[in-house]
Amino acid sequence: MAGPLNGVRVLELPAIGPVPFLGMLLADLGADVVRIDKLLPDAMDALTAGAPGRGRRSIGLDLRRPGGAEVLLRLAERSDVLIEGFRPGVAERLGVGPDAVLGRNPKLVYGRMTGWGQDGPLASTAGHDITYLAISGMLHGIGPADGPPIPPVNYLADYGGGAMSLAVGVLAGLTHARATGEGQVVDAAMTEGAAYLGTITRSLFAVGGWQDVRGANLLDGGSPNYRCYTCADGRYVAVGALEPKFWQVVVHTLGLDAETTPSPYDSREWPALTKLLTDAFATKTRDEWAEIFAPLDGCVAPVLTLAEAPGHPHNVARNSYVDVAGATVAAPTPRFSATATTAGAASERGAETEALLGELGYDADATRQLRDAGAIA
Numbered sequence: 001m002a003g004p005l006n007g008v009r010v011l012e013l014p015a016i017g018p019v020p021f022l023g024m025l026l027a028d029l030g031a032d033v034v035r036i037d038k039l040l041p042d043a044m045d046a047l048t049a050g051a052p053g054r055g056r057r058s059i060g061l062d063l064r065r066p067g068g069a070e071v072l073l074r075l076a077e078r079s080d081v082l083i084e085g086f087r088p089g090v091a092e093r094l095g096v097g098p099d100a101v102l103g104r105n106p107k108l109v110y111g112r113m114t115g116w117g118q119d120g121p122l123a124s125t126a127g128h129d130i131t132y133l134a135i136s137g138m139l140h141g142i143g144p145a146d147g148p149p150i151p152p153v154n155y156l157a158d159y160g161g162g163a164m165s166l167a168v169g170v171l172a173g174l175t176h177a178r179a180t181g182e183g184q185v186v187d188a189a190m191t192e193g194a195a196y197l198g199t200i201t202r203s204l205f206a207v208g209g210w211q212d213v214r215g216a217n218l219l220d221g222g223s224p225n226y227r228c229y230t231c232a233d234g235r236y237v238a239v240g241a242l243e244p245k246f247w248q249v250v251v252h253t254l255g256l257d258a259e260t261t262p263s264p265y266d267s268r269e270w271p272a273l274t275k276l277l278t279d280a281f282a283t284k285t286r287d288e289w290a291e292i293f294a295p296l297d298g299c300v301a302p303v304l305t306l307a308e309a310p311g312h313p314h315n316v317a318r319n320s321y322v323d324v325a326g327a328t329v330a331a332p333t334p335r336f337s338a339t340a341t342t343a344g345a346a347s348e349r350g351a352e353t354e355a356l357l358g359e360l361g362y363d364a365d366a367t368r369q370l371r372d373a374g375a376i377a
Helices: 018-028 043-047 068-077 090-094 098-104 129-136 155-180 190-197 199-206 244-253 267-281 286-293 313-317 353-359 364-373
Strands: 009-012 032-037 057-060 081-084 109-114 184-189 226-230 236-240 300-302 321-324 327-330
Touching: 009 018, 009 068, 018 032, 018 081, 018 109, 018 155, 057 353, 068 098, 068 364, 081 155, 090 098, 098 109, 109 155, 129 155, 129 190, 155 184, 155 190, 184 190, 226 267, 236 286, 286 300, 353 364
Parallel strands: 009 032, 009 081, 032 057, 081 109, 109 184
Antiparallel strands: 226 236, 236 300, 321 327
């Protein structure tokens, strides 16, 4: 595969969610990613199989069995980056923690992703995206004013605060390692990554420009010119007409009187304006509004479903979606002018086990010993 990370070797240890997503991202960018897979499938495999598991070679390995950790350490000797998502202390107990790995390869960047970080009162406790968001302060602000907070799928903590944060971290660490010969450990905590994404909101909150309640602010659905409205067919349009020039387009297109229409820039007028826009958008279907606003700079767009988004003309024109392992998924992003990226084929669990062992110098007898010990299938 081509890509800006061509020549970079990455080890991805067994995990679910954000670690495999990061492995996919690095593979899409051209890295040679070797995925360490468990020997037996489990119920969570659906999160990493198929499209999310694309573009990597896979070795089936039980790190708890004799010889398993040694295989991984040999792989680490020839790798630039390792990523793992174990609870703190687990990698160390398996014999593949940072001291052991960096002892074999001092130039390696050891990327660790956890919900709470490697230390602190919650470090060893279980959690998920929703609980990481809960203590970050981010979850409190998501959802309707008259209901409980709503978890934003797993996009924010797992993938935004976790995978994307660690992606930046390991690439920064790789740059440092190549310049100095010094590897290091990168500790990415999803709750901290999510909080980091909220820097602008916290900055506004500090100066009184953001209320610490839902549905009362410019960007959380409180402002009538930045929210979604129900159309005549029960589907939705998204309105993001923040600036006056865009707001004027919305007012004109809806046939409202600019002189008497309440202002979106005065929060005291928000209830009346919300009612007015609710009634206006309810007069046509979503797609009728989409057609009307398509040629205009009004920052109004149809809210598409997962099934509909790949067929939108803009997405089709840019080839924004690709088919991998029977699923239509977003194409690799961002795009590069000199080192084009591509979505690799889905990989099967343990498919390259013997080939990778051969690359490491394991002969037939040594491979048989690993198999007899239960370290490989």
